[in-house]
Amino acid sequence: MTSSKVLIVGGGPAGLEAARSVAEIGGEAILIEKRERLGGTPDRESYAKLTHHWRDASEAMAELAAAVTSNANVEVKYQAEVKSIDGEAGNFMVQVEAGGVAETLEVGAVIVATGFQHFDPGRATQYYNYYSFPDVITLTDLEKMLKEHNVVRPSNGQAPQKVAFIQCVGSRDRQIGNEYCSKVCCGIASKQAIEIKQQLPDAKVFIFYIDMRMYGYWENEIYWPAQEKYKVNYVKGVVSEVLPKNGQLLMRGEDTTMSRPMEVTMDLIILSVGMEPSAGTRAIAQLLGIQQNKYGFIEAGGAGGLDPVATSRAGIFVAGAAAGPADLDDSISRAGLAAARAVAAVRKAVLA
Amino acid sequence: MTSSKVLIVGGGPAGLEAARSVAEIGGEAILIEKRERLGGTPDRESYAKLTHHWRDASEAMAELAAAVTSNANVEVKYQAEVKSIDGEAGNFMVQVEAGGVAETLEVGAVIVATGFQHFDPGRATQYYNYYSFPDVITLTDLEKMLKEHNVVRPSNGQAPQKVAFIQCVGSRDRQIGNEYCSKVCCGIASKQAIEIKQQLPDAKVFIFYIDMRMYGYWENEIYWPAQEKYKVNYVKGVVSEVLPKNGQLLMRGEDTTMSRPMEVTMDLIILSVGMEPSAGTRAIAQLLGIQQNKYGFIEAGGAGGLDPVATSRAGIFVAGAAAGPADLDDSISRAGLAAARAVAAVRKAVLA
Numbered sequence: 001m002t003s004s005k006v007l008i009v010g011g012g013p014a015g016l017e018a019a020r021s022v023a024e025i026g027g028e029a030i031l032i033e034k035r036e037r038l039g040g041t042p043d044r045e046s047y048a049k050l051t052h053h054w055r056d057a058s059e060a061m062a063e064l065a066a067a068v069t070s071n072a073n074v075e076v077k078y079q080a081e082v083k084s085i086d087g088e089a090g091n092f093m094v095q096v097e098a099g100g101v102a103e104t105l106e107v108g109a110v111i112v113a114t115g116f117q118h119f120d121p122g123r124a125t126q127y128y129n130y131y132s133f134p135d136v137i138t139l140t141d142l143e144k145m146l147k148e149h150n151v152v153r154p155s156n157g158q159a160p161q162k163v164a165f166i167q168c169v170g171s172r173d174r175q176i177g178n179e180y181c182s183k184v185c186c187g188i189a190s191k192q193a194i195e196i197k198q199q200l201p202d203a204k205v206f207i208f209y210i211d212m213r214m215y216g217y218w219e220n221e222i223y224w225p226a227q228e229k230y231k232v233n234y235v236k237g238v239v240s241e242v243l244p245k246n247g248q249l250l251m252r253g254e255d256t257t258m259s260r261p262m263e264v265t266m267d268l269i270i271l272s273v274g275m276e277p278s279a280g281t282r283a284i285a286q287l288l289g290i291q292q293n294k295y296g297f298i299e300a301g302g303a304g305g306l307d308p309v310a311t312s313r314a315g316i317f318v319a320g321a322a323a324g325p326a327d328l329d330d331s332i333s334r335a336g337l338a339a340a341r342a343v344a345a346v347r348k349a350v351l352a
Numbered sequence: 353m354t355s356s357k358v359l360i361v362g363g364g365p366a367g368l369e370a371a372r373s374v375a376e377i378g379g380e381a382i383l384i385e386k387r388e389r390l391g392g393t394p395d396r397e398s399y400a401k402l403t404h405h406w407r408d409a410s411e412a413m414a415e416l417a418a419a420v421t422s423n424a425n426v427e428v429k430y431q432a433e434v435k436s437i438d439g440e441a442g443n444f445m446v447q448v449e450a451g452g453v454a455e456t457l458e459v460g461a462v463i464v465a466t467g468f469q470h471f472d473p474g475r476a477t478q479y480y481n482y483y484s485f486p487d488v489i490t491l492t493d494l495e496k497m498l499k500e501h502n503v504v505r506p507s508n509g510q511a512p513q514k515v516a517f518i519q520c521v522g523s524r525d526r527q528i529g530n531e532y533c534s535k536v537c538c539g540i541a542s543k544q545a546i547e548i549k550q551q552l553p554d555a556k557v558f559i560f561y562i563d564m565r566m567y568g569y570w571e572n573e574i575y576w577p578a579q580e581k582y583k584v585n586y587v588k589g590v591v592s593e594v595l596p597k598n599g600q601l602l603m604r605g606e607d608t609t610m611s612r613p614m615e616v617t618m619d620l621i622i623l624s625v626g627m628e629p630s631a632g633t634r635a636i637a638q639l640l641g642i643q644q645n646k647y648g649f650i651e652a653g654g655a656g657g658l659d660p661v662a663t664s665r666a667g668i669f670v671a672g673a674a675a676g677p678a679d680l681d682d683s684i685s686r687a688g689l690a691a692a693r694a695v696a697a698v699r700k701a702v703l704a
Contacts, residue, residue, distance in 0.1 A: 021689070024696035027378050052657030063656060179576065181567040211563035215533040216676050217653075219524075220645075224531065238590075253362070259611050301569075301681075304415060308681045309688070316382030324568050329653075329660045336661070337373070337688025343377035 002090045005030055006342045009082060009284060013041020014320025014331040015113035018065040021235045021339030022111075023073035025344065030105060031068060032096055034081035034280065038065040040115055045140045048147035049327060051191065052217055057147075085110070085288055089315025090349020108346030109315045111338045112298060113287070113331075114280040116321035119170025119178070119273040127241045128169065128271055135160075135249055136242060136269045138169075139188055146195050153268050155247075159200050160267035164251060165189040167237045168210040168346040171274030180295055182274030183325035186211075187218035189272045190226040197230040206233045206266075208253070217329075237262055242269060274325070281322040288316055297324045302322075309338040315345050354442045354701045357382055358694045359459040361434060361636060364392015365467035366683040368416040374463075375425035376590055379698065382457060383420060386632065390417040392467055397492045400499035402680060403543060404569055409499075437462070437640055441667025442701020448553030452679030460691075460698030461667045463690045464640070464650060466632040468673035470578075471522025471530070471625040480518065480595040480623055487512075487601055488594060488621045490521075491540055498547050500523025505620050507599075509649035511552050512619035514605060517541040518591045519561040532647060534626030535677035538563075539570035541624045542578040549582040558585045562603070569681075589614055594621060626677070633674040640668055649676045661690040669693050 006022045010017050022029040037043060039061035040300065042050060047057035080098035086099040087093050094105045118140055121130040130136050134154040137145075141331045145151045155162050167189060171182040190347045193205045212234065226232040228322050237320030239253035239262075248265040255262040277285075291299040291312040300323040302310030309317045319338040320331035358374045360367050371390050374381040383660045389395060389415035394402060399409035420426050432450035439445050470492055473482040482488050486506040489497075497503045519541060523534040532694030538561065545557045564586060565581045578584040591605035591614075600617040607614040629637075630649040635646045641650040643664040652675040654662030661669045672683035673691040 017689075021692040021696070024699070025692050026695075030516060050657075052653050055657060060656070060658060063582065139535050181571070183567040211565060213563060213565045213567065215535040215565065215597045219533045220531070256609055257611065259609070274606060304412070305402075305407060306412060306415060306680070306684065308685050328658070330682075333660050333682070333685040333689045335689070336692045337369075337685045340377050340688045340692050341372040343378075344373070347376070347378060 003106040003108045004346045005107045006109045010113035011038040014335040016279045017332045017335035018111045018339045020073045023071040027343040029074040032077045036078045047143045077285045102265045103140045109342035112318045112324045113320045115278050116275040117278040121271045122187045127311045162266045163205045163268045164266045165207040169271040183273040184327045186213045190222045193232040208237045355458040355460045355697045357459045358461045360463045362465035363390040366687040369687035370463045371426045372419045375423040379695040381426040399495045411605045455566045461694035464670045465672045466674045468627040469630040473623045476528040490623045490625045514556045514618045515620045516558040516618045517622045519622040519624045536679045537624040538565045542574045543678045545584040560589045570605045
């Protein structure tokens with residue numbers, strides 16, 4: 001017996017868009033979210049502002065969520081997780097537990113949108129001393145400060161005068177096994193640098209990078225203004241260690257453009273931590289029996305490489321950062337494609 | 353009187369995916385293409401291989417086209433162009449001319465997938481002497497050579513021993529008005545460098561770049577093997593001019609990592625030309641009355657910035673490189689979202 005329902009796992013931007021699109025094109029969607037709230041990582045991690053248009057992240061996530069909760073063709077289950085799956089495209093039997101209650105869902109297709117987690121900078125990049133020095137923080141720690149308009153040195157509660165971003169922490173780093181680029185951190189750091197300058201106009205802000213990787217909106221609306229209007233200092237360089245010095249932080253490394261050793265003091269250092277597959281992404285890949293790449297992200301692209309949302313199992317699709325580093329536009333776009341593929345799969349099964 | 357049909361303008365990867373998705377989710381698609389063939393730029397420009405999986409470009413485009421031509425819910429019109437449009441979402445009257453015959457189409461929504469054109473390196477970057485020196489070619493010229501397994505110096509028909517790619521020709525260049533990044537050229541140059549090494553194992557290949565911008569597939573499957581397996585030489589540097597010297601080409605500029613002037617001779621120089629809006633994209637934006645950004649690409653994102661395929665006019669959507677530089681994954685993903693949005697728009701109009 002075929003089912004025309006589509007199960008979407010994960011209530012972040014990709015899952016919300018997938019559910020909305022499935023419902024708007026005539027399908028029925030069931031969206032399950034493990035937390036008691038929608039909005040995914042931007043909500044959970046209290047992001048301040050999102051591109052485009054520097055929108056308040058809570059407001060933007062609420063807009064995506066409203067398109068889902070206001071649609072009668074989407075059923076949302078909170079505190080819910082997939083426990084097992086059986087069957088095939090057009091006819092999956094999925095055991096879920098929602099709010100402590102087990103139930104079986106009959107669905108025709110599944111969209112995995114279980115997202116990413118931020119790299120833990122204490123795990124393998126000890127030389128930055130994230131867990132030792134309070135004034136070494138991450139991009140996500142800074143988002144919370146920016147949201148509260150309270151960018152301070154955690155060690156003393158004072159506004160920092162010299163701030164440095166260190167790029168590629170947990171990315172492009174073969175020694176720790178993450179040689180991939182996390183794609184969004186150059187843009188996020190540049191966005192945050194602008195926000196720091198808006199909140200603390202007298203602060204000096206530096207970004208230490210390998211390559212500045214941005215394009216489209218990120219380049220035109222973020223990178224250029226960061227350099228030209230906000231006078232953010234971009235330094236091509238490698239930071240090898242962070243040490244304490246007279247109440248400040250000493251950064252040692254190499255300025256690769258100037259080809260010389262670099263030793264500078266900072267008040268606040270932000271580690272631009274990369275994206276890794278979330279625990280939920282790793283778990284559901286195992287559970288659904290779909291291939292992961294060597295970094296643990298869900299392998300996408302299909303046999304011919306022309307289907308960015310296809311997984312290795314027919315009828316199961318992937319959208320958003322569960323398949324690898326992605327920005328909001330990427331996540332929303334692929335969610336739309338995944339919705340189209342999922343509805344196509346159930347239509348094909350129903351018509352067969 | 354509302355129409356449930358969706359008009360797709362352009363038969364490249366984005367248009368093909370949009371038409372396929374519209375049809376597969378239950379809509380009716382009309383695809384118009386100005387040439388007599390489908391496949392867009394990869395077909396017209398005789399691309400050799402496409403990522404992912406180094407697929408033969410002709411074969412990959414044929415696969416995308418077959419998904420459209422084999423679907424009874426897509427009507428394809430060749431040698432066809434939009435002449436005018438009237439009406440609103442759910443009820444557009446579109447005048448088209450197909451094969452010299454004028455007709456009026458009633459459609460509920462429109463997806464613009466009119467693509468890009470390669471930057472003309474003679475127009476504003478004369479110092480590379482594209483139109484003077486036969487051995488200065490572009491990425492697209494090289495694709496044709498690679499397809500024919502005939503990578504030679506056009507001046508004498510001999511295999512080059514030293515080959516250089518110059519990145520960001522027509523991109524990230526404020527002087528010519530294109531300060532945006534074309535996003536794909538770093539990956540394409542790296543892919544082509546590998547192909548040159550496969551066809552001419554003894555050639556030395558250099559890539560002169562500002563920042564190497566790659567991620568995902570491009571980084572993991574192209575950039576790392578290019579460096580490590582194929583020994584492509586990446587040089588962070590700026591090339592300021594190309595001159596003739598004893599039958600070779602003299603490149604002058606600055607090696608910015610070494611902070612020193614650079615003067616090297618090459619046998620073949622490839623200009624990594626960027627992406628600009630195609631003439632068709634500029635024309636249709638005017639004709640449909642949809643906003644363009646300052647570079648002429650179609651402005652996308654919607655009022656709230658959360659809809660990567662929305663244009664400034666309700667019921668008209670954009671996918672692929674008509675909205676800005678995009679790789680194949682981007683184009684296909686956004687086409688899927690555009691299909692979902694278009695079908696949602698016509699459903700809403702029909703149900704209203």
